[in-house]
Amino acid sequence: MRHASSGLSTPVASPPRPLNAVFAVLLATSAALAPVAGAATWGPFNAEFPAASDGLVKKPPKGMTLAARRGFAIGGWFKPSEPARGTALLAGMDGIGYLCSVDGKLAFCGAGAPLRTDVTLGAGAWTHVAASRDGRHVVLYANGREVARQDADGADTAAAQLAIAPRTGATGGFAGRVAGLMVADEALDAQAVARLAAARPDETLTVFESGSPHWPLQTHQMAGQLAPQDAWTLPKSATLPARPVAVPAYAGPALERRGAGTWAIRAWTLQSADKASGTASQIASGGYDASHWYKATVPGTVLTTLVDRGVYPDPAYGLDNLAIPESLSRQDWWYRTSFVLPPDRRPGRHLFVTFKGINYAADIWVNGRKAGTTRGAFVRGSVDLGPYVNPKGENVIAVKVSPPPHPGIAHEESIAAGVGENGGVQAQDGPTFIATEGWDWIPSVRDRNTGLWQEVVLRSTGDVRVGDAHVITALAAGNGEADIGIEVPVTNVSDKPVRATVRATIRDRAGALAPIVVSRTLDVAPGTRTVRFAAAEFAALKVKHPHLWWPNGYGKPELHDLDVDVLQGAALSDHAHTAFGIRSVTYELSLVDHTGHLRRVEADFTKAHELGIRITDARHEALRKIADNQWATGLRAEAEGTKAIRELDDTRLTPYLVIKVNGVRIAARGGSWGMDDFMKRVDRARLEPYFRLHRDANVNIIRNWVGQDTEETFFELADEYGLMVLNDFWASTQDYNIEPQDVDLFMANAADVVRRFRNHPSIVAWFGRNEGVPQPALNERLEALIYAEDGTRWYTGSSNRVNLQNSGPYDYQPPETYFTTHAKGFAVEVGTPSFPTREAFEAVVPPSERWPLGDTAAYHDWHASGNGRVEPFMKALDRQYGAPASLADFERKAQLMNYESHRAIFEGMNAGLWRENSGRMLWMTQPAWPSTMWQILSHDYDTHAAYYGTKHASEPVHVQLNLPDHAVDVINNPVAPLENAHVAFAAYTVDGKLAGRGATTVSVAGGGTSGPIDLGIGKLLAREGLVVVKLTLADGAGRTLSDNVYWEATSPERLRGLDALPDVPVTVRAAGRTEGAARKVDVTLANPSAVPLLTAKLTLTTAGGARVLPVYWSDNYVSLMPGESRVVTAEFDPAAAGQGGLAVAVRAWNAAERTVAVDAPRP
Template identity: 85%
Template structure:
C-alpha cells in the first residue's frame, strides 16, 4: 500500500550502526497507523526445492520508493553464482553472490562482501527509498549504493525463488518480514531464531494425500436433458453363434472351452447345485459369446441393437449391471487327458466376481477383473460322462448411474462410484470418451482354458535379459516356479528351450534335474551356470522406428522320467531399458542419473523411492522421485550432466539409445471388450504405420494377453497403469488386498513382455500410501527391471493437457514440454466414419447424437475453441461436408504441430509427447487419430508425417526449418529445400541448404528465408523436401502458413482442380494392393487430397493401410500412394476429394500379373 507521506529518507554517510536504530529513525515521521508489514515467514529449502510465493494482505502493496526487507538466513551450503534470497520483481531481492550478501534487482548488484556461512544464522536486511539501497548484516550497515529510482509496486513476495539459470538458496529462513514499517523489520535482528519452536514451511513438500472426491451422477438426470433423435433405435440384428465343439485344442494338453450358454440369474430356475449338474435344461439360454461380456452376447443374439450406432445405447437397460448372470458349459473329458493326471480349468478374466461350480459342487471363486482363477477339477470330475461347469458372475457392486451426454446435459463427470471397485473397468460408468456401458463389461471377458498336467506344474516363468553396452552379448536369466501337487517329493527335470522367431538362432536348451518337495519352488537358470545363456550377437527388440522388434519364445517342459508333466510357453524380447531421471537424494539435491533397474535387481538394491514422503516438489512447480541411499555409489546408477530445461523429466533409453517417445493413450481397446486378435491387430498395425512408438494402457483397462502380444510384435512401448484414477477427483479403490491380488497376478503374467517399459500406480495422482507402497514393493519383488512411479503425470513427467483446441504454435512454445503423457485436441473423423455411426437425421447440424459421440459442448474437450478457430480461419460451415473439409485441414495441422513442437525441442526440453488419445474405444468424434471402424482421418497422417524416422519440418512461430534424425545412423550432407507458392499459382520463392545431423539428434533451426516471404505475401503454400546425397527423397512436407488466422481464408480462393487419378491393383502374397497415382494438372497447389477405397457395392474397404493420404500436390506434381488390404473381392474404386478439388470416383484397373 502506498502512503501520502514521502518515501524513506536517505541515511547520511556515517560509521555502521545498529539496524533497528537506523530504521526507527528513518521512519520516525511515519504514523504507525499507516504501517504495512508482511510476515514473518519461516521456511526451509532443500537444494532441489521450489521457491515460495506469499501474497500481500488484502489491499497492501509496497513500492521501490519505500521498502524494507529483512530476516534470518541459515544456508545449508554456500551457493556459487547469484542466488536470490527474498524479494519481489520491481523492488529487488536480498541475494547472495558467490556466498556473500548482496542486493539484486536495482541495476548492478549491491555487494557487501559479507559471507553467509553454511550452518550459521545471519540476520540480513535491506532498505530502499527510491534513491539508495542500504544493506545490513546482523544489525550493522555493510553496504550502500545509489540506484535508479522506481515506482514499481509489489503485491507478493518470493522467498528463495528459482530462476532456472543461476544458483539457488538452500537452507532455512526465519522471521522474514517485508514492509514499509522499519521497526517491524528491525525488531527481528535482536533475537536469533529458536529453531525448535518454529514450524518451517518446506519449499520442497512431499506428495499430498487425497482430500476430496466426487461420486458421479447422484440421481438420474432430468428427462429434458437426455439426448434426442428423430430416428428411432435400430432393430437388433443377430449374428451366428459359435457352433463348434465345446473344447478347441490350443496345444499339447490344453484346450479352450468355447461352447457356453448364458442367462440372467433371475431367469435361471433352480439352485446353483442344479444349474451346475447334468440334465439341467438350459435349452432356452442364450448361446454365449466367450470370450465376451454379457452385453456382447445379448447384442450378438439379437436381443439389443449395437450400442455403437446413433443413440441405440439408450435402448439397452442399465439393469444389466445390476443383476447376476450364469454361464454354463458341458463337455466330456478330452482325449489327451489321461487318468492320474490333473485337469485345471483357468479363467483368464472374469468381471467382476464369480462363483465356480463343477458337477453340482462349489469349486472356487474369483474377484476382480484382472486376476486369473484356476481350479483343479480332479475332485469334481465325471471321468466317463458329461461334465458341467457353471459360473455365477456378478457385476461390480457399485455400477453408478449413467450420465447421458447431450447438448443440454453436457459432458458429465468422468466416472463415479464404480472407481472404488477397482480392479475393474471403471471407465464403463461413463467418461468423456465413452458412454455408460450397460453391463459394465460383466462376464467371461477372457478365454477359459483346460490344462492337463502331471504332479509337477509350471507357473509363470520370469525372463530377465541384460545387454552388453556393445550389443554383442546378452545374459539371459530364467526363473521358473514349479509346484509339486502331490504329498511326496518328486524327481523332475525342468528344461528351458529358447528360440528366436526369426528362425536364425540355434535353439538354446538348458535343464536341471532335482527333487521337488510338495509345494511351490523356484528353479533358476543363470549364465554363470549355463554358458549357453550368454547369447552372442543377439537379435534385439527395438521400439518402432529404431529397429525390428525381434521376439524369442521360451518353452518350459517339466518331465517326470520320460513323461511330460507340464509345458508352458512365454514370449520375451532381448533388450535393455534404462531411464534418465532427476531424483532427489538424501541431502535434498536433485541429481540427474541414468537408472538401470535390471542391474539394481542383480545387485539387490532399489533405486527409486516412490513413497509419498520421498516424492518432492522441485523447481518450476515440478515433482521428482526420491533416490534411495542404497543405490548411491553403485553401478545401478550413472551420474549425468545437468539436464537443464529437460529436468526433472523422464527419458526412456532402449538398448542404450534415447527414444523420442511419440504416441498416445488407449483408454480402452473396445468399449465392449471384444479383444480378439482379429479385431485388435489392425489398430496396432495402424499405430505402427503412423510411426508412433509408445502407447499407454490407461487405468489398466486394456490388460489382456492380446494387447501385450501385439504391442510386442509391432514395437510399441507400453506405459502400464493399474486401476486407480485421478487424485482429488475419483474415489480411491477401497479394497487394497483385492487390488493387490489382481496386481500380483498381472505383473507375474505380463512381466516378460518387452513392450512394457514402466508401471504407473495411478492415473494422474499417487495411490493412497497403503496401496502405493505395496505396488512399489511388488514391482521390485516380481519384476525388478522397470521403473515404478505412483503417478502418470507430474512426478518426473509433465502435467496433463490441454485437451481442447490450441493454436498450433503453442505446441512449440508452451504446451507439452518435457515428457507429456496426455496432450489432446479435437479430432473429427472422416465424413464416411461419422455417417456410418450417426443416422442421417442427426448429422447436420451437429446436435445431441454428435454430443453423445463425444463432440463435447463442455468439459476438457469442449469444442467451442475449435469451432471458433475454424470459423475465424475458414468461415462458418454450411453443411456436414463443408465442416468436415475444414475440420480435416485443422486436424492435419494441429496433430502435426503437436509432434513437430516436440521435435523442435527434442533432447533440449522435450523427450516424449503422447496424444490423448490415439485409440477409439467406440465411434467417437473426439481426440483419437483413427476411427473405431479403422478409417483414418487427417489427424492420423499429420501424426504420421511428424513422427517419421527422418523428418524435415517448419517450426512455429519463426518458420525456420528443422531436420529431425531419429535413427542412430548420422545424416551426412543432406539437402533441405523449399518452394513457396501463392494461392494464385505464383512461385513466391525457393531456397536450399546442406545439412548434416548426428544420429538421434536434430539439426536445430535453419533459416531459409521463409519468414520474410510470408510477411510479404501474407499466405503461402510451402513445400519442404529433404534429400540424401544421391537425390533420394527422405522426407517432404507441405504447410500453408499465414500471417494471421483470417488470412487462411485465402485458401478458399485456390482454383478448383480435378486431380487426375490412375489406380491399379496387384497382389503380394495374401495381401492385395492398389497403387494410386495423383497428378495435379494445374498451376495452383491442391491440398488435402483424400483417398477412399470402395468395394463393388460402394462400401469402404476397411481396414486399409495407406502409405499416405490427405496428399498435397504442387503445380504439375505427380505422386503415387499405395493401399494394402485383405478380404475385399470384385471390382474396386478409389473415391477422391480435395480441399480444392471435386469429388470423383475412379475404377481400379485389374490386378497386374
C-alpha cells in the same frame, strides 16, 4: 552511486534457546516496527528449502501495497545449508528488489547491478539480513549493522507478492532455512533493524514451511451422477433405434484343442440369474435344461452376447445405447457349459480349469459342487477339477458372475446435459473397467463389461506344474552380448516329493539362431519352489550378437520364445510358453537424494535387481516438489554410488524422464489407449489392425490407461509391432475419482498381472495411478510388488507431474503453441479435437442427425463443455476458413485443422528434442467406440487427417517448418548419422505464382536435429500474406527422404484465402496387384494445373461404394504442387473387400469429388 562498509565475520550457529527466546523474536519484531508511524507489516514467515526445492510465494494482506518510491523494508534470519554459488535470491519482490547472495556474499539485487558486500552467509549459521529503502537510499544490513548502501533509483514500481527463495532453474536457488521474515511498507531506521537482529531463532520451537513439500494425500473426490438426470436433458433423435441383428453363434465343440494337454472351453450358454430356475447345484449338474438360455460369446461380456444374439441393437450406432437397459449391470448372470473329457487324455493326470479374466466376481461350480471363486477383472482363477470331475461322462461347469458392486448412475451426454463427470462410484471397485460408468470419451456401457471376458482353458498335468516363468535380459556395453536369466516357479501338487527335470528351450522367432536348451534335475517337495537358470552357470545363456527388440522406427522388434517343460522321468508333466525380447531399458531421471539435492542420473533397474537394491523411492514422503511447480522421485541411499545409476552432466531435461532402449535414447511419440474396445471384444483379428495402424503412423509408445487394456492380445501385439507400453493400474485421478477401497483385492489382481505380463518387452514402465499417486497403503505395496516380481522397470505412482509433464491441454490450441508453450518435457497426455472422416461419421449417425451437429454427435463425444470442449476449435475454424454450411463443408475444414494440429503437436516436440522435450503422447490415439474426439483413427479402422499429420511428423527422418519463426529443421531419429542431405523449399501463392525457392545442405547426428535453419520463409510469408510451402529432404543420391506441405498465413483470417485456390482437375489412376497374401492398389495422383492441390483424400471402396476396411495407406490427404504427381499405395486383406470390383474415391480441398475404378482384375 554505491557505498560498502567493512564486512562482518561469519556468525556462529546459536545453541537451542528457551521458549521465551521465541517470544523475544516476536516482541523484538513488534518493537522494531512500532516506531514507524503508519507502517503496515507482513509476516513473519518461517520456511526451509532443500537444494532441490521450489520457492514460496506469499500474497500481501488485503489493502497492503508495496511501492519502491514510497519506501519499504524487508528482513529476516537466513541459515544456508550449503555454500551458495552464483546468484541466489533470498527473498524479495519483482520490481522492488531482492535480498540475495552472490557467490556466498550478501547482496541486494535490484534493477541494476547488485549492491554487494563482503559479508559471508556461512553454511550452518544464522545471519540476520535486512534491506530498507527510503526515498533516497537502499541500505543493506547484516546482524543489525549497516554493511552497504546505494542511491535509490527513481523507479516507481509496485510489487504484488513476496517471493521467498525463488528458483531461477531446476537446481538453482537458496538452500537452507529462513526465520522471522518480515516486510514493512515503509523504511526502517538502523535502530529498528538492530532490534530485529537481537534475538536469534530457536529452530527446535519453530515450525518451518517447506519449499519442497512431499506429495499430498487425497482430500476430496466426486461420485458421478448422484441421481438420474432430468428427462428433458436426455439426448434426442428423430430416428428410432435400429432393429437388433443376430450373428451366428459358436457351433464348434465344447473343448477346442490348443496344444498338448490344453483345450479352450467353448460352447457356453448365458442367462440372467433371475431367469435361471433352480439352485446353483442344480444349474451346475447334468440333466439341467438350459435350452432356453442364450448361446454365449466367450470370450466376451454379457452385453456382447445379448447384441450378438439379437436381443439389443448395436450400442455404437446413433443413440441406440439408450435402448439397452442399465439393469444389465445390476444383476447376476450364469454362464454354463458341459463337455466330456477327450478320449486321448492320459489317465491319472491332474485337470485344472483356468479363467483368464472374469469381471467382476464369480462363484465357480463343477458338477453340482462349488469349486472356487474369483474377484477382480484382471486376476486369473484356477480350479482343480480332481475332486469334482466325471472322468467318463458329462462334466458341467457353471459360473455365477456378478458385476462390480457400485455400477453408478449413467450420465447420457447431450447438448443440454453436457459431458458429465468422468466416472463415479465404480472407481472404488477397481480392479475393474472403471471407464464403463462413462467418461468424456465413452458412454456408460450397460453391463459394465460384466462376464467371462477372457478365455477359459482346461489343462492336463502331472504332479509338477509350471508357473509364470520370469525372463531377465541384460546387455553388455555395445549390445554385442546378452545374458539371459530364467526363473521358473514349479509346484508339486502331490503329497510327496517328486524327482523332476525342468528344461527351458529358447528359440529365436526369426529362426536365425540355433535353439538354446538348459535343464536342471531336482527333487521338488510338495508346494512351490523356484528353479533358476543364470548365464554365470549356463554358458548357453550368454548370447553373442543377440537379435534385439527395438521400438518402432529404431530397429526390428525381434522376439524370442521360451518353452518350459517339466519332466517326470521321460513323461511330460507340464508345459508352458512365454515370449520375450532381448533388450535393456534404462531411464534418465532427476531424483532427490538423501541430502535433498536433485541429481540427474541414468537408472538401470536390471542392474539394481542384480545387486539386490532399489533405486527409486515412490513413497509420498519421498516425492518432492522442486522448481517451477514440478515434482521429482526420491533416490534411495542404497543406490547412491552403485553401478545401478550413472551421473549425467547434461541437465537440460531436468526433471523429465528419458526412455533408453538398448542404450539409445528413444524420442517417445504416441498416445494413450483409454480402452481398446468399449465392449471388450479383444480377439486378435479385431485388435491387430489397430496396432498395425499405430506402427504405420510411426508412433512408438502407447499407454494402457488405468489398465483397461490388460489382456494377452494387447501385449502380444505391442511386442510384435514395436510399441512401448506405459502400463497403468486401476486407479484414476487424485482429488477427483474415488480411490480403490479394497487394497488386498487390488494387490491380488496386480500381482497376477505383473507375473503374467512381465516378460513382454513392450512394457517399459508401471504407473500406479492415472494423474495422481495411489493412497499410501496401496502405493507402497505396488512399489514393493514391482521390485519383488519384476525388478527391471521403473515404477512411479503417477502418470503425470512426477518426472513427467502435467496433463493437457485437451482442447484446440493454436499450432505454434505446441512449439512454445505446451507439453514440454515428457508429456503423457495432450489432446485436441479430432473429427473423423465424413464416411466414418455417417456410418454411425443416422441421416436425420448428421447436420447440424446435435445430440447424437454430443453423445459420440463432440462436447460443448469439459476438457474437450469444442468451442475453441469451432471458433478457430470459423475464423480461419469460414462458418461451415453443411456436414461436407465442416468435415473438409475440420480435416485441414486436424492435419495441422496433430502435425504441430509432434513437430513442436521435434523442435525441442533433447533440449526441452523427450516424449509427447496424444490423448488419445485409440478410440474405444465411434467417437468424434481425441483420436487419430476411427473405431472402424478408417483414418482421417490427424493420422497422417501424426505419421508425417513422426517419420524416422523428417524435415519440418518450425513455428512461429518458420525456420526449417531436420530431425534424424535413427542412430546412424545423416550426411550431406539436401533441404529445399518452394512456396506458391493461391493463384499459382512461385513466391520463392531455397535450398541448403545439412548433416545431422544420429538421434538428433539440425536446429533451426533460416531459409527466408518467414520474410517471404510476411511479403505475401498467404503461401503454400513444400519442404523436401533428399539424400546425397537424390532420393527423397521426407517431404511436407504447409499452408501458412500472417493471420488466421488470411487463411480464408485458401478458398481462392482454383479447383484442380486432378488425374487419378488406380491399379490393383497381389503381393503374397495381401492385395494392393497403387493410386497415381497428378496435378496438371498451375496451382497447388491440397489434401487429396483417398478412400478404397467396393464397386458399390462401401468402404474397404481396414486399409493401410502409404500416405493420404496428399498435397501436390503444380505439375507434381505421386503414387500412393493401399494394402488390405482380400477378405475385407468381398467379391466384385474395387474403386477409389477422391476428394480434396480444391478438387471435386470423383470415383475411379481399380483397373486390375480381381484374382
